[in-house]
Amino acid sequence: MPEFSKRSLEILRQPLEDGYIRLSRVHGTYCFPADFLLLAAMNPCPCGYYPDMNRCTCSPAEIGGYLKRISQPLLDRIDLCAEAAPISYQALSSPSEQEGSAQIRQRVEKAVRIQKERYEGTTLCFNADLTPRGIEQYCEVSSQGRELLGKAYDRLKISARAYHRILKVARTIADLEESRMIQREHLEEAIGYRSLDKKYWR
Numbered sequence: 001m002p003e004f005s006k007r008s009l010e011i012l013r014q015p016l017e018d019g020y021i022r023l024s025r026v027h028g029t030y031c032f033p034a035d036f037l038l039l040a041a042m043n044p045c046p047c048g049y050y051p052d053m054n055r056c057t058c059s060p061a062e063i064g065g066y067l068k069r070i071s072q073p074l075l076d077r078i079d080l081c082a083e084a085a086p087i088s089y090q091a092l093s094s095p096s097e098q099e100g101s102a103q104i105r106q107r108v109e110k111a112v113r114i115q116k117e118r119y120e121g122t123t124l125c126f127n128a129d130l131t132p133r134g135i136e137q138y139c140e141v142s143s144q145g146r147e148l149l150g151k152a153y154d155r156l157k158i159s160a161r162a163y164h165r166i167l168k169v170a171r172t173i174a175d176l177e178e179s180r181m182i183q184r185e186h187l188e189e190a191i192g193y194r195s196l197d198k199k200y201w202r
């Protein structure tokens with residue numbers, strides 16, 4: 001992702017938020033649908049080894065400059081950030097007991113069905129489509145979850161946008177577990193997907 005120019009990356013902000021792109025030209029303003037799923041990857045520094053300082057050959061200025069190409073407002077619009085940590089020889093060479101694609105597909109289809117039922121008769125399709133008002137209506141949070149959210153809001157200094165996005169991701173995690181109410185652990189997982197920026201960008 002940081003190999004693109006900062007300007008190109010920043011242009012993604014509007015369609016990521018609104019699902020359309022507006023172009024202003026001499027003869028008028030044009031609006032095009034641009035509702036998409038963004039999947040992006042990046043290294044933590046130009047050489048790729050940061051924060052392993054035994055292997056990283058970049059200067060602090062190079063690392064800072066590289067990460068700065070991805071702005072906080074753009075990061076705010078990315079719901080799931082996950083780190084791909086190096087795999088140990090042991091993990092590579094031992095048989096894995098991971099869930100297979102077919103099983104994952106079943107869980108995803110179930111969560112899609114739950115959302116279809118929930119939003120029947122509305123203009124919404126998925127949790128991602130929820131407006132702040134819709135979040136109030138459809139994202140019921142347990143008292144322990146609310147407590148966690150309050151603490152995380154202050155501690156992680158999350159923006160209002162990120163707060164709403166955390167609730168929508170937690171709604172989906174709860175749907176995957178067929179839980180009507182959003183529980184503390186669903187929020188913990190959703191907040192975890194947003195904590196990478198605190199590790200690298202601050």
Ligand SMILES: [Zn+2]
Pocket residue numbers: 045046047048049050056057058
């Ligand atoms: Zn490096």
